Amino acid sequence: MNTLTRRRFMQWMGSGALTAISTRAALAQTGSGGKSGKHIVVVGGGFGGATCAKYLRRYDSTLEVTLIEKKPEFITCPASNWVLGGLRGMDKITHSYDKLQSRYGIKVVHDKVTAVDPAARKITLKDGAPIEYDRLVMSPGIDFQWNAIEGYDKAVSETIPHAYKAGPQTVLLRKQLEAMKDGGTVIISAPGNPFRCPPGPYERASMIAYYLKQHKPKSKVIILDTKDKFSKQGLFMEGWEKLYPGMIEWVAGSEGGKVEGVDVKGMTLVTQSGLVKHKGDVINIIPPQKAGWIAQESGLTNDQGWCPVNQKTFESTLHKDVYVIGDSSIAGAMPKSGHSANNQGKMCAAAIVTSLYDLPLPEPSHVNTCYSLLSDDYGITVAAVYHLKDDTIAGVEGAGGVSPSDAPAMTRKREAVYAGGWYDSITADSFG
Amino acid sequence: MRKSLLFSMITMLAAGIPAVAGAEVSRGAILASTCFSCHGTDGKSPGDMPSIYGVPAESLVKTLQDFKSGMRPATVMDRHAKGYSDDEIHEIADYLSKIK
Missing domain, CATH: 3.50.50.60 (FAD/NAD(P)-binding domain)
Incomplete structure (x- = not known):
């Protein structure tokens, strides 16, 4: 038994029996009438929200996950500068939500969230009926300080x-x-x-x-x-x-x-x-920027306009059972980036799943890797590995940093190729 | 970690409380999931980034340790690998190598 992994243990138990136990027990607990137990609602279908929705279902396929996003498709900020330079067209930075629905069973709703009621655990939509949740993940990105x-x-x-x-x-x-x-x-x-x-x-x-x-x-x-x-x-x-x-x-x-x-x-x-x-x-x-409008409206922001969160779980320090990830959140030393949001989405998914079942949450770990193109064949990076230190997300000392200066042309070219590779991978990891 | 998770699962099943169905939420899974941002989900790269899916654990450990020590030339992986202890490198490799 000691050498059994969880995966093998599950196989050993028989997945059919296990699902039956899970579903019945979860339904009895929530009383929400959900098809598969607890209902997690994710607001915002950018790198943070899409990744979180996907990894929630990867970590626990009995969860009902609803992703709410205004726009029918997602156009990425990463690589949008490459469009300005003429290196790629808009179609190459536009992503559909179809795979999140078909591969991962996420319910994608294209609507605008107009209000969040953390006490009633309910959100209100512009067009659709209100939606109740067991846990809410907010990934609303930024708004501008007009x-x-x-x-x-x-x-x-x-x-x-x-x-x-x-x-x-x-x-x-x-x-x-x-x-x-x-x-x-x-x-x-x-x-x-x-x-x-x-x-x-x-x-x-x-x-x-x-x-x-x-x-x-x-x-x-x-x-x-x-x-x-x-x-x-x-x-x-x-x-x-x-x-x-x-x-x-x-x-x-x-x-x-x-x-x-x-x-x-x-x-x-x-x-x-x-x-x-x-x-x-x-x-x-x-x-200048601030957390997305709905985060402000929902009372999730501090006086600087950003959302304070538990650095381990991303649960808001202002509202229970509401999690904030991505650009809106204050995530220690992590920059506001698509890569950060993608990593936070996974960590938040793990935190929610373990909390639902009273399992211990493993120590958090994050990475940020940021590629920039200076031309079609000249790329540079800054990277960091993050862990929890003194209750905040901090860079691991001795790791990370920027590409070497005065590097040969081949190094810059390699990083330019990897910039494209990074884009393909992170968009697939988030949306596909 | 594994032992305690397994133990809690047995306890939960006995009590009729739902167990987590799907991928494991282990320290190895948390660490390895950060690889997927650049190398694709489960390490399957769709583009120009090298895939790290289906690589034996010993090979992953050696590669990561060589990146960490500077033995193996890198663009960015040297900067990443320095962020992990030897134990963590083993946890990452163990998890990645077992993805089906």
Whole structure:
């Protein structure tokens, strides 16, 4: 018996008998009338929510799992900069929810959650009937702090895109780049920490330069930054020098980079208390961010607008039986990224399943690996392994870090190939 | 770990409480599931990332230890492998090698 694994033990017991016991007992416990026992509702079908739904069913096939997502398909932010650079089309970053339904038996509901009632363990939908849950997982991503930059709101984003939620915004920015004259100036306004995908604005500058170098080589990219340093900074700057000398200019926050306002008609960004104005032919404003709207509405956020969670289980510290994963959550040292959300989805699924059956939850472990492309054959990474230390998610010392500087072209090329491989794997792990 | 899980399962079945049906929720499973983000679910890569499915445990252990020591050239796996103790490497390899 000592050498029996759980899997073999299950086989030994006979799966039919076991399922019968599970289902009957679970139904008796919940009284919810669910087909297969406990009902877990996951709100938000991005990397966090989709992965969590899938792994809930992998860990416990008797669970009833409902995934609620507004959009019929998911368009990934990862690789959306590659679309801006012309390396791939929108169809290559668009994913269906069909496999989550057909392979994993997840019920996918396309609707908008309008309210969460943690006391009644119930959510309200815009179109459908309210849904009761035993456990709720919220993975609502980010929302923007409109007007934090004076004059920049949702309506203006139809003219001056943020392109930081992939979809029509990505297409809009790409079209503007295509329509720009040679010799034009593209300005990117980058936010302060914390925000989704820390290397995102800088990969974007690289991909825009990649496109401009081929088609409009007299053009420039200026990054006006709120911060004084950024993710993979040394590697990005080394790459820009090599690939796009003189094309990309980065202005640190303390050197006047922080954008304070926008003049839409004049296509001008204002910095340094209005003293300096930057005119662009194409402007991309990546606004400051906060947890997704429904997290704010549900009372899951702190006064900074993000969701505090138990660092082991991702259960909200503000509402029982509600879990928050992905960009919305405060997950220690983990960056807000699709990769982080994917890992958190798995850990949260394990936490929920073990808690339902009073089993011990193994020590958490997470990884983040972030690939950025500077051109079609120039990739760089930052990686980290995370564990629980002093009740918070912390990087394992001695592990992780960035790609080597001054690496040979072959190394950069390999990482560019693996960037594509990473994308195929993580989207399959999350949505297929 | 395995022993205690097995013990709790026996206890639960005896008491008529539902047992977990599906994959095991072990430390090995938790650790290995972080591999799947880059290498595909169950280690089956759909693209240019190497698959790690169906590899014998001894081979996985050696590869990970060589990444950790720097013996084996890597782009990113050297940085990852340094994040795990030898025990954890064995747990990962054990779990991965047994995926059917």
